[in-house]
Amino acid sequence: xxxxxxxxxxxxxxxxxxxxxxxxxxxxxxxxxxxxxxxxxxxxxxxxxxxxxxxxxxxxxxxxxxxxxxxxxxxxxxxxxxxxxxxxxxxxxxxxxxxxxxxxxxxxxxxxxxx
Numbered sequence: 110x111x112x113x114x115x116x117x118x119x120x121x122x123x124x125x126x127x128x129x130x131x132x133x134x135x136x137x138x139x140x141x142x143x144x145x146x147x148x149x150x151x152x153x154x155x156x157x158x159x160x161x162x163x164x165x166x167x168x169x170x171x172x173x174x175x176x177x178x179x180x181x182x183x184x185x186x187x188x189x190x191x192x193x194x195x196x197x198x199x200x201x202x203x204x205x206x207x208x209x210x211x212x213x214x215x216x217x218x219x220x221x222x223x224x
Contacts, residue, residue: 125175131166138164138178141216145180148212148219158183158192182213 124130146159153159161183169177183192198209 122174126168131176134166134176134178137220138166138180141178141180141220144216144219145182145212148215149210152195152210158195161192180213180216 142162142164145162149159163181164179165181166176166178168175182196194207195210196213199207
């Protein structure tokens with residue numbers, strides 16, 4: 110007996126845009142936000158840096174066929190525009206480089222280790 114498995118899977122296709130996936134992405138991005146705040150609090154210059162983080166869950170992906178979650182930190186329009194240089198490093202004055210904090214990478218490592 111030969112079985113044909115449909116591609117793409119109708120179950121997976123519908124799950125990726127369903128309520129269960131959205132709720133899962135929302136809970137995971139809030140967990141990532143909490144971990145980032147704990148990690149960044151060790152060296153944050155002000156509370157504005159921690160308050161500059163925001164999350165979103167929306168339909169996205171390469172083909173716009175699934176929920177994606179974003180954790181955005183700092184930015185030119187935030188209350189703490191220096192957050193990006195803190196996360197990724199920056200040159201300050203001649204021959205002085207501010208090393209990146211890499212807190213977002215630490216959060217990804219913590220979340221991967223917990224699974």
